[in-house]
Amino acid sequence: MVNEMTTRSPALPQLAPRDADSHKGDYGRVLLIGGSPGMAGSISLSASASIRSGAGLVTVAVPRRCLETVAGYDRCYMTVALPDDLKGFYELAASRVAQLSESATVLGCGPGMRTGVGAEGIVKTLCSQESDKPLVFDADALNCLSQCDDWKSMLAPRMILTPHPGEWERLSGVAASDRKAQEAAAVETGKATGATIVLKGSKTFVTDGKKSVHNSTGNPGMASGGSGDVLTGVLCGLLAQGLAVFEAAHLGVFVHGRAGDLAAESVGQISLSASDLLQHLPAAFMSLSEQ
Numbered sequence: 001m002v003n004e005m006t007t008r009s010p011a012l013p014q015l016a017p018r019d020a021d022s023h024k025g026d027y028g029r030v031l032l033i034g035g036s037p038g039m040a041g042s043i044s045l046s047a048s049a050s051i052r053s054g055a056g057l058v059t060v061a062v063p064r065r066c067l068e069t070v071a072g073y074d075r076c077y078m079t080v081a082l083p084d085d086l087k088g089f090y091e092l093a094a095s096r097v098a099q100l101s102e103s104a105t106v107l108g109c110g111p112g113m114r115t116g117v118g119a120e121g122i123v124k125t126l127c128s129q130e131s132d133k134p135l136v137f138d139a140d141a142l143n144c145l146s147q148c149d150d151w152k153s154m155l156a157p158r159m160i161l162t163p164h165p166g167e168w169e170r171l172s173g174v175a176a177s178d179r180k181a182q183e184a185a186a187v188e189t190g191k192a193t194g195a196t197i198v199l200k201g202s203k204t205f206v207t208d209g210k211k212s213v214h215n216s217t218g219n220p221g222m223a224s225g226g227s228g229d230v231l232t233g234v235l236c237g238l239l240a241q242g243l244a245v246f247e248a249a250h251l252g253v254f255v256h257g258r259a260g261d262l263a264a265e266s267v268g269q270i271s272l273s274a275s276d277l278l279q280h281l282p283a284a285f286m287s288l289s290e291q
């Protein structure tokens, strides 16, 4: 197995029990940015997953044309409309994201966002902020990053990248068919930047260059559109509750896969949908105390 000699494999982190007199302000404010006409569901899955993963408050920033659609999916998150055009976010969206991110404690960006000048501006703005706020990049945020020659210099230890092998090939240049080389590239990127890389797959690999772990949960029923969007939201929810970056990634992929395993017991692998993952997150979190 790659990197066993150079990285440590840590124990599964845990969320602390909640204080009886705690309130939503104690559990963080997540801002998720993404969605586009035709892919409004993706960022909604992320936002609903953040709520199911314990975030105190969740806001979704979407292209104006998607606002009503996204708002209609779930009553528990808030929605904000950003400037858009027919292709998704418009250039002016980046400055609005900068304003909105001031009141957030955790940022997540990418599901369903598409690539384009507006989306690229958002990714560059988020990367350039002088901030310690955790930041999760998935899907089209990764595709936007891959269009920057100096993308590694834009990364920081506060960031989690969640590529599937196709996205990691676009970023790292290492073929999706060579899993070992992809994992080695993830370790190297972690070492060079301090960022945590979540290289998804049947045994998702999590590394920050110093610590690495292969996830043990999940099943092929999760090979269906939207599963990764749910993971983005889970990670943001855990970060919002104060878990450190690598620990949130480690626990997040485990509980996401556990939700997939519980969903498969309930509906089978064939019918398993990303909505089923959302529905089984509560039981997955409850099962953690049995670990």
Ligand SMILES: NC(=O)C1=CN([C@@H]2O[C@H](COP(=O)(O)OP(=O)(O)OC[C@H]3O[C@@H](n4cnc5c(N)ncnc54)[C@H](O)[C@@H]3O)[C@@H](O)[C@H]2O)[C@@H](O)CC1
Pocket (backbone or CB within 6 Å): 038, 039, 040, 041, 042, 043, 110, 111, 112, 113, 114, 139, 140, 164, 165, 166, 167, 176, 177, 200, 201, 202, 225, 226, 227, 228, 229
């Ligand atoms: N309900 C929705 O609105 C959904 C929107 N989605 C969005 O659709 C956009 C495109 O994302 P996609 O991931 O579909 O497209 P991509 O073009 O990024 O990825 C698809 C390709 O990546 C490769 N790949 C993926 N997983 C792999 C693996 N485990 N091993 C080897 N190769 C692998 C394959 O070549 C595959 O055809 C993103 O913005 C995404 O967030 C998807 O999340 C699906 C659900």
Ligand SMILES: Nc1ncnc2c1ncn2[C@@H]1O[C@H](COP(=O)(O)OP(=O)(O)O)[C@@H](O)[C@H]1O
Pocket (backbone or CB within 6 Å): 139, 164, 200, 201, 202, 203, 204, 217, 218, 219, 220, 221, 222, 223, 224, 225, 226, 227, 228, 229, 230, 231
């Ligand atoms: N065969 C599998 N076994 C376990 N987990 C899987 C399997 N196939 C996919 N997954 C999980 O499902 C998610 C898919 O993510 P992604 O490809 O980004 O999907 P999407 O973009 O459609 O939401 C990842 O977390 C991945 O680990």
Ligand SMILES: [Mg+2]
Pocket (backbone or CB within 6 Å): 138, 139, 164, 228, 229
């Ligand atoms: Mg994805």
